Amino acid sequence: MPMTKRTIFTVAAAAASAALISAPLAANAAPSASVASAASLVEARASKTLVIGLDGAAFDFLAPADMPNLDALRAEGMTAASNLYAAPMSGTVSGPGWSTIATGVWPDKHRVTDNSFSNPDYATYPDYLTRIEAADPARDTYVVGTWGPISQTIFGPAVDVREAGGNDEGTTARAVATLSTGDPDDVFVHLDEVDGAGHSVGTSGAAYGQALARVDQQIGQILDAIEARATRADEDWLIVVTADHGHTPTGGHGGSTPAERKTFVIAAGAGIPAGSVRYDVKLVDIAPTVIAAAGVATDPAWNLDGTALGQLQPDEFDSVRGALQTQVDETRPGATTLGWTHTTPAGWSIDNSAMPTGGITELRGWTFATDEFWTNVELGQLRETSVRNRDVFAVADSDEWDDKTHAAGQFDSTLVSPAYSLNGAATATLAFATNYQIDGPQTGEVFVSFDGGAPVLVKSYTAATNANERLSVSVPAGATTAQFRFRYTGTNSYFWTVDGVRLEQAAAPSLEVSAEAETRLVKGKVVVAVKATNHSPVPVALSLTSAYGTKTFAEVQPGANAVHTFTTRKASVPAGTVTVQATGVVDGSPVTVSIDAGYAAASAH
Ligand SMILES: [Zn+2]
Numbered sequence: 001m002p003m004t005k006r007t008i009f010t011v012a013a014a015a016a017s018a019a020l021i022s023a024p025l026a027a028n029a030a031p032s033a034s035v036a037s038a039a040s041l042v043e044a045r046a047s048k049t050l051v052i053g054l055d056g057a058a059f060d061f062l063a064p065a066d067m068p069n070l071d072a073l074r075a076e077g078m079t080a081a082s083n084l085y086a087a088p089m090s091g092t093v094s095g096p097g098w099s100t101i102a103t104g105v106w107p108d109k110h111r112v113t114d115n116s117f118s119n120p121d122y123a124t125y126p127d128y129l130t131r132i133e134a135a136d137p138a139r140d141t142y143v144v145g146t147w148g149p150i151s152q153t154i155f156g157p158a159v160d161v162r163e164a165g166g167n168d169e170g171t172t173a174r175a176v177a178t179l180s181t182g183d184p185d186d187v188f189v190h191l192d193e194v195d196g197a198g199h200s201v202g203t204s205g206a207a208y209g210q211a212l213a214r215v216d217q218q219i220g221q222i223l224d225a226i227e228a229r230a231t232r233a234d235e236d237w238l239i240v241v242t243a244d245h246g247h248t249p250t251g252g253h254g255g256s257t258p259a260e261r262k263t264f265v266i267a268a269g270a271g272i273p274a275g276s277v278r279y280d281v282k283l284v285d286i287a288p289t290v291i292a293a294a295g296v297a298t299d300p301a302w303n304l305d306g307t308a309l310g311q312l313q314p315d316e317f318d319s320v321r322g323a324l325q326t327q328v329d330e331t332r333p334g335a336t337t338l339g340w341t342h343t344t345p346a347g348w349s350i351d352n353s354a355m356p357t358g359g360i361t362e363l364r365g366w367t368f369a370t371d372e373f374w375t376n377v378e379l380g381q382l383r384e385t386s387v388r389n390r391d392v393f394a395v396a397d398s399d400e401w402d403d404k405t406h407a408a409g410q411f412d413s414t415l416v417s418p419a420y421s422l423n424g425a426a427t428a429t430l431a432f433a434t435n436y437q438i439d440g441p442q443t444g445e446v447f448v449s450f451d452g453g454a455p456v457l458v459k460s461y462t463a464a465t466n467a468n469e470r471l472s473v474s475v476p477a478g479a480t481t482a483q484f485r486f487r488y489t490g491t492n493s494y495f496w497t498v499d500g501v502r503l504e505q506a507a508a509p510s511l512e513v514s515a516e517a518e519t520r521l522v523k524g525k526v527v528v529a530v531k532a533t534n535h536s537p538v539p540v541a542l543s544l545t546s547a548y549g550t551k552t553f554a555e556v557q558p559g560a561n562a563v564h565t566f567t568t569r570k571a572s573v574p575a576g577t578v579t580v581q582a583t584g585v586v587d588g589s590p591v592t593v594s595i596d597a598g599y600a601a602a603s604a605h
Contacts (some may be wrong), residue, residue, distance in 0.1 A: 056195025077268025080281035086256030097244025104287030145190030202251035339373020347418030358406030393499035398490030440493035509586035
């Protein structure tokens with residue numbers, strides 16, 4: 001029985017749709033309505049944020065202190081200890097600490113390196129509440145702090161309400177009142193008196209623990225005020241607790257000792273696993289985490305150093321944490337500190353064929369290390385400025401290696417990445433955190449090798465560089481893998497650290513072409529008619545192939561069609577497909593795509 005043209009066309013059109021979007025529209029129609037209503041229910045919940053800053057709260061003294069409210073928050077959420085910068089980047093004091101927390105960048109960007117605020121760059125790197133206000137002025141933002149600069153200087157005038165609490169009791173009372181009687185969306189609370197106790201007696205004094213217990217009760221009052229809100233059931237709260245620096249055992253801070261540098265991020269809220277511990281989260285991540293929770297998109301142009309918790313992924317180097325060892329030749333990190341290894345992450349290798357024998361064992365050639373171990377091999381030699389490393393990172397340190405007798409020759413070691421797969425895009429970006437510091441003869445070079453070919457220089461460091469690098473490399477046509485080499489040489493100079501290495505590529509170039517096919521009866525014979533359309537922004541060459549031959553079109557302009565009718569010379573044909581192959585040049589790369597358009601069986605009888 002002959003099909004009507006109308007029926008045949010419908011079948012052909014459905015086949016063409018499937019080729020483009022891979023699922024029939026009709027199949028999605030019913031479920032999409034219920035998905036939409038579920039989404040609007042979710043949107044009805046209010047996203048709220050609270051950051052509580054405990055000035056001078058030393059991480060190692062939190063757990064031993066009587067802090068049931070903080071303990072409960074840690075059980076509910078994540079705990080991440082990390083180390084701050086030290087001089088010459090910045091002292092471990094409140095101005096840079098709170099500025100780092102508020103802005104999401106390190107002191108070499110926000111330029112607050114002490115408590116004088118003489119040259120801040122809050123214009124380029126404003127506090128996170130200012131960013132939220134700029135993106136969503138309807139949000140109600142609130143700051144209250146005991147230390148004056150919190151509400152007067154660090155958080156800017158765009159914040160809806162900025163208050164000084166006078167003392168921690170006053171700050172807590174104001175925060176509780178605002179949470180109880182107002183409807184704030186984003187709240188920052190600064191409590192100062194733990195720092196006062198630290199200055200008086202140090203972390204070893206009983207009064208320090210008592211101050212931690214007292215501030216825990218204030219945290220409890222603030223959290224209780226949230227729980228008592230009439231609208232609490234419809235609110236999702238992100239709660240963060242952090243500190244700007246630690247304290248020495250005898251009191252005081254500002255220096256480069258681990259006790260002064262160690263700080264923490266404790267965070268609870270939607271999507272944060274209960275009782276989780278992370279080693280890669282740092283103070284700069286608080287601002288982007290709050291910004292994300294407030295529903296505001298982070299603009300890459302902001303150049304933040306931090307990443308929202310939900311987007312922060314461990315890197316390949318972090319995978320060797322389980323292989324970390326204690327000191328061998330070193331003495332200062334401490335006998336029990338696990339912090340270095342020459343075990344490489346999967347796919348990585350270290351070429352030490354040019355390294356002289358001997359020297360400090362831990363730092364012979366590239367080493368994977370933690371900040372806790374490596375900065376403490378010797379304080380005050382710039383290692384503390386490696387703030388953009390997270391968890392385990394790679395380091396080549398000719399200065400420290402040279403501190404033990406070795407065979408003649410310079411430090412010369414190459415760290416070799418896996419061969420990363422390429423997707424066909426014409427460029428790739430090698431992203432990594434780097435801290436390259438120079439104090440003598442030294443080189444640092446990055447090379448790329450495509451498909452195992454000869455390494456080609458991508459970058460040679462000639463000046464100190466402490467940054468999140470993004471090196472763009474051109475990909476030869478047809479290359480399928482890229483492998484990178486980080487070669488460092490040095491004679492008792494400083495060091496090079498590398499971390500967070502990843503290869504990024506834009507979506508592979510593609511062409512968008514649709515096609516439909518149908519059968520028609522012409523004078524008692526079946527013909528197969530094909531129409532292909534070029535939806536790409538560039539011209540394409542098309543070839544249409546059926547069981548009855550091939551037809552080519554040298555150039556089909558964007559938006560134009562190619563139409564052809566295949567003669568079958570038959571009165572009856574079975575169902576089949578026409579293959580449409582399109583070739584064009586996208587972003588300088590030749591691209592070929594192929595789609596099939598089906599047609600139904602047809603008969604003149
Ligand atoms: Zn202080």
